Amino acid sequence: MILFGARSDLPLKNDATSRFLPWLIAPMVFLCSIALAGTIILYGMIGRWDRDVSGTLTVEIAAAPGDAQTSAEQTRAKVEAAIRILSDTPGVIQARALSQDQLSALLAPWLGKTDLLREMPLPALIDVTISPGHGPDLDALSARLDKAVEGASIDDHRVWLSRLIGLSRAIAGLAVAVVVIIAGATSATVIYATRTGMAVHREVIDVLHLIGATDDYIARQFADRAFSLALKGGVLGLLLNIPILGGLGFFGLHRLQGGFLGDLSLPFLGWIGVAVLPAAAAFLAMLTARLTVHATLARMV
Amino acid sequence: MGRKTPNHGNVVQFDSVGLRYDHGPEILQDINFALPAGSFHFLTGPSGAGKSSLLRLIYLAQKPSRGRVTLFGRDTLLARRYELPALRRRVGVVFQEFKLLDHLSTLDNVALPLRVAGAGEAEVQKFVPDLLDWVGLSEHIHAKPPTLSGGQKQRVAIARAVIARPDLLLADEPTGNVDDDIAMRLMYLFEELNKLGTTVLVATHNQSLISRLQHPRLHLENGALLGPEP
Ligand SMILES: Nc1ncnc2c1ncn2[C@@H]1O[C@H](COP(=O)(O)OP(=O)(O)OP(=O)(O)O)[C@@H](O)[C@H]1O
Ligand SMILES: [Mg+2]
Numbered sequence: 276m277i278l279f280g281a282r283s284d285l286p287l288k289n290d291a292t293s294r295f296l297p298w299l300i301a302p303m304v305f306l307c308s309i310a311l312a313g314t315i316i317l318y319g320m321i322g323r324w325d326r327d328v329s330g331t332l333t334v335e336i337a338a339a340p341g342d343a344q345t346s347a348e349q350t351r352a353k354v355e356a357a358i359r360i361l362s363d364t365p366g367v368i369q370a371r372a373l374s375q376d377q378l379s380a381l382l383a384p385w386l387g388k389t390d391l392l393r394e395m396p397l398p399a400l401i402d403v404t405i406s407p408g409h410g411p412d413l414d415a416l417s418a419r420l421d422k423a424v425e426g427a428s429i430d431d432h433r434v435w436l437s438r439l440i441g442l443s444r445a446i447a448g449l450a451v452a453v454v455v456i457i458a459g460a461t462s463a464t465v466i467y468a469t470r471t472g473m474a475v476h477r478e479v480i481d482v483l484h485l486i487g488a489t490d491d492y493i494a495r496q497f498a499d500r501a502f503s504l505a506l507k508g509g510v511l512g513l514l515l516n517i518p519i520l521g522g523l524g525f526f527g528l529h530r531l532q533g534g535f536l537g538d539l540s541l542p543f544l545g546w547i548g549v550a551v552l553p554a555a556a557a558f559l560a561m562l563t564a565r566l567t568v569h570a571t572l573a574r575m576v
Numbered sequence: 577m578g579r580k581t582p583n584h585g586n587v588v589q590f591d592s593v594g595l596r597y598d599h600g601p602e603i604l605q606d607i608n609f610a611l612p613a614g615s616f617h618f619l620t621g622p623s624g625a626g627k628s629s630l631l632r633l634i635y636l637a638q639k640p641s642r643g644r645v646t647l648f649g650r651d652t653l654l655a656r657r658y659e660l661p662a663l664r665r666r667v668g669v670v671f672q673e674f675k676l677l678d679h680l681s682t683l684d685n686v687a688l689p690l691r692v693a694g695a696g697e698a699e700v701q702k703f704v705p706d707l708l709d710w711v712g713l714s715e716h717i718h719a720k721p722p723t724l725s726g727g728q729k730q731r732v733a734i735a736r737a738v739i740a741r742p743d744l745l746l747a748d749e750p751t752g753n754v755d756d757d758i759a760m761r762l763m764y765l766f767e768e769l770n771k772l773g774t775t776v777l778v779a780t781h782n783q784s785l786i787s788r789l790q791h792p793r794l795h796l797e798n799g800a801l802l803g804p805e806p
Contacts, residue, residue: 284688286679482675485637486736487665488692489658573657 284483285476285493287500292471296501296560299464300508301515303457304556308516308549310450310457315545316523317443324439328432330407334361334370337426338396346396354399357424361403364419366411369404461556465505465563469497473571480572494568498561505560509553520549586610586646587744587775588634593643595629603629605799607643611744611777616770617804618786619779621796627779628672630796631746634777635669636660648743665693668742670750672779674733676721682708682732683717689740707735710765712758726753734762738769745769747778756784763789 287293334357339349354372361370373381378397405411413431420427473480480493520541541549588611595604603626611617619627632638633645636652645652647663655663668689676685686708687700708714711731721729730753737745745766751759763778763785770776777794780786786793792804 284677284680284684284691479677482677483688483692484661485635485664485669485675486689486692487661487667489661492661492692 283496283500284488285472285479285496287472287476287496290468290472290475292475293468293500293504296464296468296504297508297511300461300505300556300560301512303461304509304512304552305515307454307457307556308513308552309519310453311552312516312520312523312541312545312549314447314450315548316541317447319542319545321440321443324436328436330404332403332405332413332429332431334401334403334420335428335430336399336401336424337428338398339426340396343396350396350399353424353426354401357401357420357427360419360423361401361416364411364416366406366409367403368406371402371404373400373402458559461505461559462563465501465560466567469501469564469567470571472497472500473568490569490572491565493572494565497568498565501564502557502561506553506557509556512556513550513553516549520546585613587613587615587648588777589644589646590633591644591646593633593640593645595626595633595638596641602641602799604633604640604796604801607801609794609801609804611775613743613775614770614773616767616776616789616791617778618789618791618793619777619796620781620786620793623781625796626799627796628748630801631669631748631777631779634744635667635746636664661692665689665740666743668737668740668745668774670730670733670737670745670747672748672752674721674729676729676732676736678721681718681720682713682724685721685732686735686739688736689742693740703739704735707739711735711762727755727758730754731758731762734765738765741769741772742774745774745776747776747780749780750778751780751782751785759785760788 336350336353336357339346339353341349358370358372361367375397378400381400382397413429417429420429483493523541590607590609593604593607594602596602607630619630621627629638633640634647636647636655639653648666650659650663652663677688680688683700683704686704687695690700690703705714705717708717711734713728713731713735716724716728721732724732730750734747734750737747747766750766751762754762759782766776766778767789794801794803796802
């Protein structure tokens with residue numbers, strides 16, 4: 276294959292050592308694109324969680340003791356008191372109690388849709404919208420609520436979110452490490468193939484030198500060859516990946532809609548990033564081959 | 577001292593050059609000579625005298641064990657690796673063992689010096705077929721060297737050596753595999769180049785060539801160089 280209009284004076288096409296290159300690079304690009312897509316999806320998820328959660332907090336008020344009737348009445352009074360305090364607090368935009376139906380809907384996944392819920396003393400939840408950036412002083416608010424309303428507690432979602440974000444970052448870091456290791460392994464493979472090719476074609480290289488070829492003239496031929504082989508392997512690896520990424524997006528859209536994970540599909544920019552991988556592998560292979568030839572020739576006299 | 581001072585009119589100059597391979601005897605001992613620009617010399621001597629070795633020193637395939645080889649005014653021992661391609665492009669070499677690339681066609685073999693110098697396809701198509709025609713190989717333009725006869729390979733090697741109009745042409749037994757008629761025709765090619773300014777050095781055993789063409793002779797024997805003798 277002739278690239279960039281360059282032609283080859285070296286019979287590299289028939290090299291047994293370089294022919295295996297695409298078959299090694301295909302799985303590498305495959306793994307790399309999984310890692311990259313996974314990281315992008317993960318970061319999208321973290322961003323959405325962060326956005327969803329940073330403008331809100333939840334105040335929970337434990338159900339008052341007593342029979343169902345009195346408990347419900349007392350709890351409702353507590354909720355009203357809490358809402359008054361919240362509404363007077365600077366930084367709070369809106370405080371709204373969740374209705375019985377909304378509560379049931381929240382619990383349904385765990386308890387099922389049963390009338391039993393109506394009988395149970397459920398805690399009341401107040402959904403609070405806070406002004407992003409200028410939220411209330413949570414410690415002071417918590418103290419005031421504590422004093423005025425028995426059994427009130429604030430959940431600002433930060434604790435579990437920060438744990439999730441920490442976990443996600445660790446996974447993303449791992450993915451980056453995988454990509455770096457794969458890039459290193461690809462380079463090592465190309466170095467090996469190039470060195471072997473140079474040893475096989477030592478005589479041709481000598482003749483080219485005697486005729487006045489520069490090291491770079493020779494290096495470019497190995498580099499072009501490595502580029503086209505790596506590109507072939509990279510495209511193959513990418514093709515293997517498309518059904519997986521497409522399937523993940525489909526699954527996310529149709530099975531988990533509105534759920535905790537949300538949209539699992541790769542955003543447009545992510546697709547571009549993944550699509551660029553074969554080219555990146557090809558350029559890496561080309562650069563590696565070129566530098567390898569230069570380094571090897573410089574050591575030859 | 578009797579040694580020649582550096583002269584930029586000389587394309588090649590040897591000063592007290594000695595050459596030994598590994599720990600063997602000195603093949604060449606204390607060689608002093610110069611090839612003035614535009615000159616034409618024969619290099620003679622018995623087999624094993626070191627003719628090919630002397631040419632290798634000139635085309636920078638071999639470093640002298642001692643002494644100094646100057647090429648186009650540049651001391652080759654001081655030349656850095658990156659300077660060598662430019663020096664070598666000014667030298668056309670007909671190797672005794674041809675050194676053709678077996679996987680390339682006749683056309684591509686002959687085009688190599690143009691291509692390594694960065695010439696485009698237009699230039700290749702303009703010059704190579706004509707030259708192959710001249711050396712009688714137009715029917716074998718797409719043949720690969722393994723399918724050619726010894727004499728045909730030799731002509732491919734000669735065409736490759738002259739295609740880029742080098743400033744210096746080194747030919748090592750360029751007529752060893754062809755009959756006298758073709759030998760004379762090839763020699764005229766060298767003479768034409770020489771008239772255009774190329775300095776020529778031809779190593780040969782062919783006495784009839786030497787006597788028909790009146791060029792000075794450098795004679796190698798027992799490691800020493802005699803001449804030039806007319
Ligand atoms: N690469 C080498 N390593 C060791 N010895 C060598 C090498 N090349 C040549 N020689 C020796 O150097 C001597 C000169 O060889 P060279 O090829 O220069 O002779 P020549 O004059 O060209 O001979 P011919 O007319 O047969 O071509 C020979 O004795 C040969 O054995
Ligand atoms: Mg010889």
